[in-house]
Amino acid sequence: MSGTFVGMPAFPEAARDAVGNTTLRANLRHATHTIRDKRAKAVAELADWQQLREAGKQIKNHTLRHLERYLVQLEESVVRAGGTVHWAADADEANRIVADLVKATGEREVVKVKSMATQEIGLNEALAAEGISAYETDLAELIVQLGRDLPSHILVPAIHRNRGEIRDIFREEMGKWGRAAPDALTDSPAELAEAARLHLREKFLRAKVGVSGANFMVAETGTLVVFESEGNGRMCLTLPETLISVVGIEKVIPTWQDLEVFLQTLPRSSTAERMNPYTSMWTGTTDGDGPSVFHLVLLDNGRTDTLADEVGRQALRCIRCSACLNVCPVYERAGGHAYGSVYPGPIGAILSPQLRGTESEIDASLPYASSLCGACYEVCPVAIDIPEVLVHLRERVADRGGKGHRLEKAAMKAASWAMDRPGVMAAAERAATRTRRLHPKKVPGTGAWTDSRALPELPEKSFRDWWKGEGR
């Protein structure tokens, strides 16, 4: 039912469209700034934030270096705890495995916890083709699904919709899928949430099969972990008889203790809370409590290609907190859809071209969807050097034959608003010291700023020095 990212225009064109949409821009700006400011406060509460960040980075690096060992250990632990493990090399295989597992239960409906891995592989569409309805149960995902729309943010996927739009979607669409929205539904968030509660509760209470992803998988114990706020995750993870979790192979961590790092850094980076309202952890199956059948589908789908790239593999450390989106001047302007993938923003700009390759126009353009200001690196709780990977990928695209320069021009134009802001641009220029070769001397474009001025000479001082010294 929902649309697809395949066939999206390349980033520059998509961004230009988004920039022209003032409602979208206002919604996004409100969202990113609100979360950003709250996040800084939540992080400042922990005196050892930098040590936690370093530990998170090290845990992930160590795991990726020994990924084979930890995947095998995870498999053993899950099997020991009563689960079944499946391996999927690509999206098609994963979809086929899930569809077969659902069919074997005799059911034609599944309830889903928001999961980027299943969006990445287009699971809902694949299940629909097999006659299976997959219901998204996260409020934002429900809004997106009912609106036949695409998610635009990792954390708040419907952030591009305002309350009036949501009310209209609920009024028109809910009845087609189950319990209809009340006639007198207004656009108050409380009433909208209540309508979603009633609409979905009916589905939760009868669901026999749940489908989820996971934020982490612990090799040592076989424990899977899902962070959420609404309780829809708990519903999907505990009420059905069968639970199927589709998880990227990079989500494994070695030990139970390692979780203590991410339990501290993920919520604060993500929703800017000390802890999200609900975190569920399950290890295989438990007699008399929760699903009696548990399947784990381990997904590659381009991850081993990413792992093979010396510079790019750090993108696999990502814990999907979305902090980098909220500080990104290009994301704020262009919106999540422009990235043409379930992974928007700075992380999407480096992850999608690695998972999918840079053959398509959109993927080749993504490494240019950045001003290289470095703010994404600064907030990343696992210290992924996104600018470094962007530059690395630009080289890869440029090496393949001249497309790069054109894409860069177009991307810079789409992000030209940043140039009206001396602070942002100053940061971007300083960050660009090490990327001179890939920068045009003058940005061709239509904006007043770019017409009248050449880009200043790139200073010696790096962005990070600046950020620490004068920034903020």
Added chain:
Amino acid sequence: MTRGDGETGAASRTGTGTGSRDRILARVRTAVADAREAPEVTRDYLTTHTPDDPAAVLDLLHENLAEYRALVHRTDAEGLPPLLARLLAERGSATVLAPAGLPPEWLGATDAVRVQDRPESTAAELDAVDSVVTGCALAIAETGTIVLDGGPDQGRRRITLVPDHHICVVRAPDQVVASVPRAMVRLDPTRPLTWISGPSATSDIELDRVEGVHGPRTLEVVLVSD
């Protein structure tokens, strides 16, 4: 069946995609063959951010729970039954669900009808219950979190999920820890764990926080000191 250990054994116990299993693992091996050795993790982060003073830790728990919109009450062992009775009465709860291992005296003062969670109770039956009362495995002060591990006084995960009102009793100081690292060493990962920080909430609509989307709308935490 002969030797069932090692990779071959694991492969035979997996589901579909066994061919892919070997292919993925081989690709992983090749991908990192030349990668630099990644050192073991330096754990120089703090194990707690709070002074070791049980009274201060309890106050912090109270404060953080309240900030995340749980309703917090304090009492002692003797005051617990009348307090629970009052909280149930104030909400007009006619039925209360309690796990089998809840100390019976806790609900000694209420006249709400006690409902048992039977394995065969359906989700719809749970949906009809007014309130649920449980204990917990522990509570974390720095994050304002209560952790349930399915122990006898907590019951199955679904009973604290479907009803709209959850009262959780925390025994201080025994069940109160300062921080997440202090909690991890006390928890058993083989049990199903539910970490709860405030009531169910969403900020999906224009970032306005709304409570009680799917989980309980109201979370009350009773801190019992001895």
